[in-house]
Amino acid sequence: MGQGGVGKRLVAVELAKILNCTTNDFTKTDIGACGRCVSCEKVAKNIHPDLHFIDFAKQAELEDEDLEKQKILKIETIRYMQKEVATKIREGKWKVFIIEPAEKMNLTVANSLLKTLEEPPENTVIILIAKHKETIPKTIVSRSQTLFFQPLGQNEMSTWLMLNHSLVPVKAQEIAELSEGSLENAVKLVNEEESEGLSTWRKLKTQKFYISDLLELSKNAARRGALKCVDSMIAEAKKEFRIYPQGAALALDFLNASRAKLLQNVNAQTVLDNLFFDLYDLSNK
Ligand SMILES: [Zn+2]
Known part of the structure; x- marks a missing residue:
């Protein structure tokens, strides 16, 4: 049970x-x-x-x-x-x-x-x-013997999330708190966030944008939460880094720098605008 x-x-x-x-x-x-x-x-x-x-x-x-x-x-x-x-x-x-x-x-x-x-x-x-x-x-x-299962501890859970989903520690901790000790819940939350980060990441890397579209994409991401967006893109970039280090290294630098700025309370929209331009440039060179 x-x-x-x-x-x-x-x-x-x-x-x-x-x-x-x-x-x-x-x-x-x-x-x-x-x-x-x-x-x-x-x-x-x-x-x-x-x-x-x-x-x-x-x-x-x-x-x-x-x-x-x-x-x-x-x-x-x-x-x-x-x-x-x-x-x-x-x-x-x-x-x-x-x-x-x-x-x-x-x-x-x-x-x-x-x-x-x-x-x-x-x-x-x-x-x-x-x-x-x-x-x-x-x-x-x-007619049965009952065995009860306790929810998982938050520390075990966040360690698992960092190892298996390349989450940054703060993010892993946040999801561990939200998932009430259930790995099933945690994975669901990660997938939701990952799919958002992944779609933005893929768009920036593969689609052709006008500046106005790029700004629109950035505006939407900022509305949903700039840090959340950057974190899930970092997770994607890390996955890519394992397969294709040369390509993802610079992107990771941009992402990490943006993350630091967000933590220093630099205007989120400005940070994302610049980040999206940088990432877009990177894949269109
Ligand atoms: Zn055996």
Whole structure:
């Protein structure tokens, strides 16, 4: 139980690894999965024949429907799972079923699942992933062991954002604060900002502008927040720098200088106007 993006699915998958790892035997040692054996690798790649995801993606595949159309887990999907539960283990030591989102089941479906939870075959683990305990029928909860997940700490989150999304520390901290401990929320926020920065960055690099258009672009960016715009463009420039250092180095210099000016409260519109002209010049030389 726990909100989105705090690692519930990750832990479930890790458990599947530990149970089936061929190098480390969890019944003999307290060391987790090795992460390198064939079994661990298959689990990581989601191709282990004894690991089953019972989720909207699977349901869409079974029903030959669009993923977006899946709103609740259907009885047919649970029946499919029950058939799999009844078959022999294919190559591992344990069969693992991960049901998500477990709160998206009506009572009929939940009751059908209950039968399986009451008498699971040996060496079978059924994991239900949900956001809140209250959304799962009591009969099911009473037959399960509950594990609660806490939101991620802000420091862990901002470090992760800096490493994985090339955010500047202030920006990473800001997003970490807004995302309430959920990596899912954080990534959503980053994507929103990145797409804005990315579109401005791409426009400046690829389109032909009249001065008036350039000023208009700058005016819009300033209205949405000059610092925000510069930060997301810095993230884009950094990504580009890794692939094409010569091209992005000068752009990064301009961006960082503009960022410093904004922090010194130089007029935001002036800073952006100059920056956009510089960047535009750079890619049109
Ligand atoms: Zn292993």
